[in-house]
Amino acid sequence: MTAPFAPAPETPVSHQLRHLEHGDGAALHALVRDGGGLDLNSPYAYVLGERFWADTSVVAVGPSGPEGFILGVTPPPDPTTLFVWQVGVAPEARGRGLGLTMLRWLVDTVGPRHLEATVTPSNTASRRLFAALARELGTDLAVSRWVEPDELGDVDHEPEDLHRIGPIAGPTG
Ligand SMILES: CC(C)(COP(=O)(O)OP(=O)(O)OC[C@H]1O[C@@H](n2cnc3c(N)ncnc32)[C@H](O)[C@@H]1OP(=O)(O)O)[C@@H](O)C(=O)NCCC(=O)NCCS
Numbered sequence: 001m002t003a004p005f006a007p008a009p010e011t012p013v014s015h016q017l018r019h020l021e022h023g024d025g026a027a028l029h030a031l032v033r034d035g036g037g038l039d040l041n042s043p044y045a046y047v048l049g050e051r052f053w054a055d056t057s058v059v060a061v062g063p064s065g066p067e068g069f070i071l072g073v074t075p076p077p078d079p080t081t082l083f084v085w086q087v088g089v090a091p092e093a094r095g096r097g098l099g100l101t102m103l104r105w106l107v108d109t110v111g112p113r114h115l116e117a118t119v120t121p122s123n124t125a126s127r128r129l130f131a132a133l134a135r136e137l138g139t140d141l142a143v144s145r146w147v148e149p150d151e152l153g154d155v156d157h158e159p160e161d162l163h164r165i166g167p168i169a170g171p172t173g
Contacts (some may be wrong), residue, residue, distance in 0.1 A: 019058060020069075027066040028069050028088075031069060031090060033087070058072055058109075060100050081112055082107070084103075087102070091146070114166030116163065116165070120159070129155065130165060137165065166172040
């Protein structure tokens with residue numbers, strides 16, 4: 001039986017949060033490859049993120065290097081929305097608030113009116129992460145089906161639900 005989730009006790013690990021820089025792409029690829037839970041894209045895709053989405057993305061650097069990241073993009077049809085493509089935290093750093101801290105940092109630095117992300121229905125940690133952000137921002141969270149397995153060309157892939165948070169008033173303080 002799987003043990004119920006309990007947040008890790010507070011530890012004095014501190015992370016430096018910053019936008020992506022040249023050279024981060026390989027570290028992000030390694031975090032996804034080693035951490036599990038996310039679709040692994042090519043190393044080139046993470047270099048694209050590092051080059052073109054640096055200002056809408058964040059990496060959290062701990063004592064031993066990058067331990068968390070969010071790749072975000074403002075979709076051309078709506079530059080006031082921040083679309084989170086991937087969020088990942090190294091397994092040893094999970095459950096200590098780093099995912100939520102990175103989301104809040106991005107909201108404060110990018111200043112979107114809405115934040116969107118797609119989540120598979122079975123990903124409890126991710127669903128709770130975005131619910132926690134909406135709660136902290138004191139705003140709404142709407143969930144709707146975004147893509148079905150056949151559209152992904154992979155019947156073994158779960159569907160993805162769009163989580164849309166907002167309207168977001170301003171810096172979270
Ligand atoms: C999803 C993920 C990024 C969350 O990061 P994290 O730093 O562990 O999350 P936080 O510690 O900031 O917790 C945020 C919320 O999620 C909850 N949560 C975190 N991990 C959880 C888990 N395994 N099960 C249930 N809830 C969980 C926390 O309790 C908190 O909610 P609360 O405020 O209501 O208590 C991390 O688990 C991860 O990298 N998973 C693998 C990759 C992935 O699935 N990415 C998301 C794809 S959309």
